[in-house]
Amino acid sequence: MNYIKGYRCTICGKFFETQEALLTCPDCGEKGILDVEYDYEALKKVLTKDYFEKNRNYSMWRYAPIMGIKEDHIDEMLRIGWTPLVKSHNLSKILGIKELYVKDDGLNPSGSSKDRASGVAVLKAIEAGAKVISCSSTGNAASSCACHAAHMGLPAVIFVPKRAPIGKLTQISLYGATLVIVDGDYKAAFKLSKEAIAKHGWYNRNAAINPFMVEGKKTVSLEIAEQLNFKPTDWVVVSVGDGCTIGGVYKGFNELFKLGLIDRVPRILGVQSTGCEPFVVAAKNHEPLKECDENTIADSIAVGIPRNPIKALRAVEYSKGAWISVPDEEIIKAMGLLGKTEGIFGEPAGVTGVAGLAKALKEGIIKKDESVTIIVTGNGLKDPNNAQKAIVKPDLMEPNIEKLDIYLKEKGVI
Numbered sequence: 210m211n212y213i214k215g216y217r218c219t220i221c222g223k224f225f226e227t228q229e230a231l232l233t234c235p236d237c238g239e240k241g242i243l244d245v246e247y248d249y250e251a252l253k254k255v256l257t258k259d260y261f262e263k264n265r266n267y268s269m270w271r272y273a274p275i276m277g278i279k280e281d282h283i284d285e286m287l288r289i290g291w292t293p294l295v296k297s298h299n300l301s302k303i304l305g306i307k308e309l310y311v312k313d314d315g316l317n318p319s320g321s322s323k324d325r326a327s328g329v330a331v332l333k334a335i336e337a338g339a340k341v342i343s344c345s346s347t348g349n350a351a352s353s354c355a356c357h358a359a360h361m362g363l364p365a366v367i368f369v370p371k372r373a374p375i376g377k378l379t380q381i382s383l384y385g386a387t388l389v390i391v392d393g394d395y396k397a398a399f400k401l402s403k404e405a406i407a408k409h410g411w412y413n414r415n416a417a418i419n420p421f422m423v424e425g426k427k428t429v430s431l432e433i434a435e436q437l438n439f440k441p442t443d444w445v446v447v448s449v450g451d452g453c454t455i456g457g458v459y460k461g462f463n464e465l466f467k468l469g470l471i472d473r474v475p476r477i478l479g480v481q482s483t484g485c486e487p488f489v490v491a492a493k494n495h496e497p498l499k500e501c502d503e504n505t506i507a508d509s510i511a512v513g514i515p516r517n518p519i520k521a522l523r524a525v526e527y528s529k530g531a532w533i534s535v536p537d538e539e540i541i542k543a544m545g546l547l548g549k550t551e552g553i554f555g556e557p558a559g560v561t562g563v564a565g566l567a568k569a570l571k572e573g574i575i576k577k578d579e580s581v582t583i584i585v586t587g588n589g590l591k592d593p594n595n596a597q598k599a600i601v602k603p604d605l606m607e608p609n610i611e612k613l614d615i616y617l618k619e620k621g622v623i
Contacts, residue, residue, distance in 0.1 A: 212252050213277050216243040216420065219519040230333065232418055242517055243420040244460070245277050249467045256468055261435055267291040269325055269428040275464060276424045278332050287318045287360050289328045290428055294436040294582070299550035300563075304570055308580035310442060312433055313553050315588030319349075319356035319380060321509075321559075322429060322454065322586040327353040329425035330414040331361050339412035341366060345402035347395050347450065347508045348377035349558075349587055354414050355386035366411065368402040370395045374508055374592040394503055396514055416453040417516025423457040430461025433582055439471050442580035444530070446478040446569075448561035449488055449521060450510035454586065455479050456520030459528055475582075477530035478575065479521065480565030482507050486534040487515055488522065493532070506537050506595050509558030509587055531574050535564040543567070544589065544599035554589035556596070562586075 215226040218234035218241045225231060225243075234241025255274050264271045269290025270283045293313050301309035314322035327350065334342045344354050345368040358365035365386040369378065370393060381388045391398040399415070406413050416422035434441045441462065449455050455477065462474045481489050484505035491498045498518045503511040515521065525532055543563035547553050555563075562583045569575040589596050606613060617623045 211277075211279075212247045212255075212274055214246045214248050217246055218243055219523075230337065230421070232413060232420070239418070242417065242519060244520070245420050245424055247275060247277075247464070249464070253468055256470070258439065258470065269328070269425070269432070272428050272431050276329060276428070277421055278329060278424075279336055282332060282335055282361070285361065286328055286332070287324075287357060289317055289324045291432060292316045294433060295551060295553065297551055300547065303546070303550060304567060305577050306566075306570065306575075306581060307578050308442065310433075310437070310580075310582040311547070311551055311553055312429065312582055312584045314429060314584060314586050315553075315555055315559055315591075317353075319353040320588035320591055321349040321353060322426070322584065323349040323353040324357065325425040325428050326350065326416055326422035326453070327357045327414065327425070329421050330354065330412070330419065331357045331363060333419075333421050334363060334412035334414075335361065337412060340364065341409070341411040342414055343367070343402060343406050343411040344414035344416075345369070345395070345398040347511055348373045349509050349591065350414070350416060352377045352380035352384070352591075355381045355384035358386065359384040366405065368398045368405075370398045372508060372511075374594065376591045376593055395512055399516070415516070417451050422453060423460055423520070426454050426457025427461030427464070429584060430458050431465065434462065434465050434471055439465070441471060441473075441475045442582045443475060444478055444575055444579060444581045445475045446480060446562040446566050446581060446583045448507070448510050448558050448565070448586060449479045449481050450512040450515070450558070452488070452515045452517035452521030455524045456517055458584070459520075459524030463527070474528050477524050477528040478562075478565060478569055479525050479530065479532045480561050481510060481532070481534045482540060482561065483534045483536045485511050485513060487513065488518070489532045489534040491518075492522070492525070505540075505557075506598075507540055507557035507561055508592065509556065510561060531569065533565050533569055533572075533574065535561065535568055539564040539568070541595070541598050544596060547585070548589070548599070553585060554596075555585040556587040556589050556591040559585045559587035559589070
């Protein structure tokens with residue numbers, strides 16, 4: 210059953226009672242990003258704790274009734290979601306925090322949380338009878354779109370800026386997508402993709418334009434809540450680029466609250482790099498977002514002109530959360546820290562939340578007696594070049610046991 214009631218514009222607030230898949234508000238144009246709304250009273254009878262206890266589909270597809278998708282091809286899709294929620298024992302001690310969980314979304318099929326949106330995009334493209342799916346991306350959305358399109362036999366055209374990491378470019382090409390490396394930044398890649406999609410009639414996977422991408426992204430919150438027995442932590446920490454992911458994180462928790470499955474929405478900490486912090490600056494100065502440089506190693510959140518500002522800003526405001534930014538040096542340290550303490554390998558954008566949590570604790574934004582979940586949005590193998598900056602490169606060892614023992618003593622192993 211389709212539980213969609215319609216779409217609401219985030220700018221003018223107008224509600225469109227239609228089952229047609231709208232992209233943006235007909236009145237407000239491209240900036241009129243839409244929210245998909247559901248019949249929550251009807252869903253209360255379906256999405257019960259008993260429903261989840263009996264559901265053996267341990268993937269994000271267990272939430273299909275509240276994702277706005279038809280279930281015809283779900284069984285053909287790759288397994289997305291239900292990634293591990295790891296309780297920290299080591300990192301929590303180092304940070305001095307009572308209770309800490311790490312949601313490792315880098316273990317999705319293409320290695321990032323963007324698989325959640327791309328899976329929905331591919332299903333919606335099939336529903337629409339599209340011949341090609343397309344998007345622009347700093348890297349992760351691109352590789353995930355190529356991945357799931359390949360699995361379903363749907364051609365994909367992918368646009369990325371020239372700074373996209375080699376790991377992600379390799380993935381896109383390996384999945385067989387048509388890769389367009391744009392000689393410019395993400396803004397230039399987005400502009401060219403927009404023109405090409407409009408001209409050729411391709412299905413638009415661009416997350417800030419397509420409201421259904423949030424329906425996939427919000428499943429990370431549904432999982433976190435369910436994995437914590439519907440008692441989410443006080444805070445949820447997430448890195449922010451375009452604003453779509455944090456918007457989805459809030460929407461997921463808020464809908465669980467509307468359904469009566471949780472008794473409160475966690476506070477959300479949005480984290481950016483100081484080299485690209487439009488949301489942090491806007492929140493600090495109480496002003497509209499302004500374009501900024503994309504000067505950060507965290508390519509997945511290097512977005513100078515966020516395309517989904519309203520959902521992102523409301524996610525922090527409505528959850529009574531906070532914004533914070535950290536320098537790239539702290540992001541690099543966080544990569545090593547998370548790896549050494551929890552055995553989780555995150556890319557720079559994926560571990561930005563770890564650095565943000567450490568700073569938020571120091572500044573008293575988050576109290577040490579509060580519980581926290583960090584979402585690691587991407588695997589470290591996505592960006593091996595920057596991962597090299599987080600390690601001490603080992604020396605080449607002669608095959609000599611005496612010299613080996615000297616080395617091991619220096620390392621404190623023996």
